[in-house]
Amino acid sequence: xxxxxxxxxxxxxxxxxxxxxxxxxxxxxxxxxxxxxxxxxxxxxxxxxxxxxxxxxxxxxxxxxxxxxxxxxxxxxxxxxxxxxxxxxxxxxxxxxxxxxxxxxxxxxxxxxxxxxxxxxxxxxxxxxxxxxxxxxxxxxxxxxxxxxxxxxxxxxxxxxxxxxxxxxxxxxxxxxxxxxxxxxxxxxxxxxxxxxxxxxxxxxxxxxxxxxxxxxxxxxxxxxxxxxxxxxxxxxxxxxxxxxxxxxxxxxxxxxxxxxxxxxxxxxxxxxxxxxxxxxxxxxxxxxxxxxxxxxxxxxxxxxxxxxxxxxxxxxxxxxxxxxxxxxxxxxxxxxxxxxxxx
Amino acid sequence: xxxxxxxxxxxxxxxxxxxxxxxxxxxxxxxxxxxxxxxxxxxxxxxxxxxxxxxxxxxxxxxxxxxxxxxxxxxxxxxxxxxxxxxxxxxxxxxxxxxxxxxxxxxxxxxxxxxxxxxxxxxxxxx
Ligand SMILES: Nc1ncnc2c1ncn2[C@@H]1O[C@H](COP(=O)(O)OP(=O)(O)OP(=O)(O)O)[C@@H](O)[C@H]1O
Ligand SMILES: [Mg+2]
Numbered sequence: 001x002x003x004x005x006x007x008x009x010x011x012x013x014x015x016x017x018x019x020x021x022x023x024x025x026x027x028x029x030x031x032x033x034x035x036x037x038x039x040x041x042x043x044x045x046x047x048x049x050x051x052x053x054x055x056x057x058x059x060x061x062x063x064x065x066x067x068x069x070x071x072x073x074x075x076x077x078x079x080x081x082x083x084x085x086x087x088x089x090x091x092x093x094x095x096x097x098x099x100x101x102x103x104x105x106x107x108x109x110x111x112x113x114x115x116x117x118x119x120x121x122x123x124x125x126x127x128x129x130x131x132x133x134x135x136x137x138x139x140x141x142x143x144x145x146x147x148x149x150x151x152x153x154x155x156x157x158x159x160x161x162x163x164x165x166x167x168x169x170x171x172x173x174x175x176x177x178x179x180x181x182x183x184x185x186x187x188x189x190x191x192x193x194x195x196x197x198x199x200x201x202x203x204x205x206x207x208x209x210x211x212x213x214x215x216x217x218x219x220x221x222x223x224x225x226x227x228x229x230x231x232x233x234x235x236x237x238x239x240x241x242x243x244x245x246x247x248x249x250x251x252x253x254x255x256x257x258x259x260x261x262x263x264x265x266x267x268x269x270x271x272x273x274x275x276x277x278x279x280x281x282x283x284x285x286x287x288x289x290x291x292x293x294x295x296x297x298x299x300x301x302x303x304x305x306x307x308x309x310x311x312x313x314x315x316x317x318x319x320x321x322x323x324x325x326x327x328x329x330x331x332x333x334x335x336x337x338x339x340x341x342x343x344x
Numbered sequence: 345x346x347x348x349x350x351x352x353x354x355x356x357x358x359x360x361x362x363x364x365x366x367x368x369x370x371x372x373x374x375x376x377x378x379x380x381x382x383x384x385x386x387x388x389x390x391x392x393x394x395x396x397x398x399x400x401x402x403x404x405x406x407x408x409x410x411x412x413x414x415x416x417x418x419x420x421x422x423x424x425x426x427x428x429x430x431x432x433x434x435x436x437x438x439x440x441x442x443x444x445x446x447x448x449x450x451x452x453x454x455x456x457x458x459x460x461x462x463x464x465x466x467x468x469x470x471x
Contacts, residue, residue: 111425
């Protein structure tokens with residue numbers, strides 16, 4: 001890829017900075033009071049006795065009066081934080097409903113394969129039952145094989161429907177070990193029909209030891225799906241190269257999605273993760289993809305980094321805390337024990 | 345009428361095996377294989393009349409395989425098989441010279457009808 005553009009790391013924001021401001025406000029009168037008392041003590045409280053006493057009294061009154069206000073403000077702030085979280089939760093759910101349409105087309109395809117096999121097996125049993133004469137014993141064997149195959153395909157179908165349920169289910173799952181290599185490959189597979197339509201070359205640079213993050217497969221899949229869809233959108237009909245990379249460093253795992261598309265103009269960079277910020281025409285983008293993604297990643301204790309050279313492309317990197325508790329040496333000659341991995 | 349030589353291409357091995365048996369029982373000569381690459385190799389080795397070709401396969405997919413087949417053997421009739429009703433793929437396939445399009449799962453009568461139709465078409469084109 002081309003030269004480096006500006007780098008911007010976006011951390012998830014809460015109402016934390018506001019809360020600190022309010023606390024500082026509360027501390028201010030107390031500080032003034034303290035300073036005043038100190039001054040009074042130093043001057044020995046000689047002449048301005050009455051004036052000083054009055055001022056002291058006034059300040060005490062201000063402090064006392066501001067306590068309920070400050071408490072109220074603090075209360076409101078935590079309520080706002082809660083509402084914010086609920087809002088994002090609802091957004092995530094809505095976006096999921098919206099993307100279910102696309103995902104369901106690929107799931108329908110997955111489901112039609114076992115259905116097609118069952119169809120042929122059942123048809124073959126029918127053929128055998130209708131077939132006059134022939135070797136009875138051989139036919140029985142054939143029928144047994146076909147019925148077994150139907151059972152195998154039913155099991156396979158059940159796994160697929162289970163996947164749809166997982167996808168549609170509410171988001172709060174306990175954190176599991178997520179193999180990023182596996183997840184990226186599977187997410188890519190969901191977009192296969194889009195990849196075929198446009199001329200996109202996929203380059204994979206996956207770490208040889210799969211990086212494992214703690215999170216929910218469904219949620220992280222949504223993050224990567226959003227990033228990949230953005231990358232494809234950015235490259236448009238002309239296509240380009242989609243680069244999927246993973247790596248791990250001590251304590252952190254990274255997965256990045258790079259494209260050779262339009263890139264991001266500097267003025268858009270600060271607004272990228274705002275809900276409803278979109279440069280896409282109406283009906284093509286809601287501007288929720290990145291907002292939801294950064295919320296999910298933030299919840300898992302990670303962040304999303306963006307690097308872009310306008311006109312040459314963009315790289316979005318998801319950085320997550322590594323799942324392993326033991327410290328990993330940067331170089332350990334491949335003698336690494338297999339990590340537990342989660343199926344997608 | 346001469347026996348129709350059919351090449352069945354799908355990455356689902358069991359699908360190829362069983363559909364192959366059923367079509368053989370209905371009087372076709374059937375060979376099966378599991379990838380676009382292997383199908384091309386077989387087409388170079390022996391003559392076939394009709395190819396039943398799955399659209400979604402790992403490696404070379406059905407559309408790519410169709411392109412290659414039409415390049416080397418324009419007379420062979422290709423029927424695309426797909427697991428989802430995507431108009432785009434159907435249109436794209438027909439534009440690239442596919443004879444027809446079948447949705448999975450398909451009824452055996454429908455498969456037979458389309459294969460026979462494609463065979464007729466090939467005979468007409470051969471003159
Ligand atoms: N890979 C990228 N290259 C260039 N611009 C990007 C890229 N990813 C995101 N953007 C810009 O950021 C904006 C916001 O992205 P986001 O995913 O939040 O919303 P969207 O893609 O417009 O809509 P939605 O994801 O809801 O369908 C996009 O409209 C686009 O301008
Ligand atoms: Mg998007």
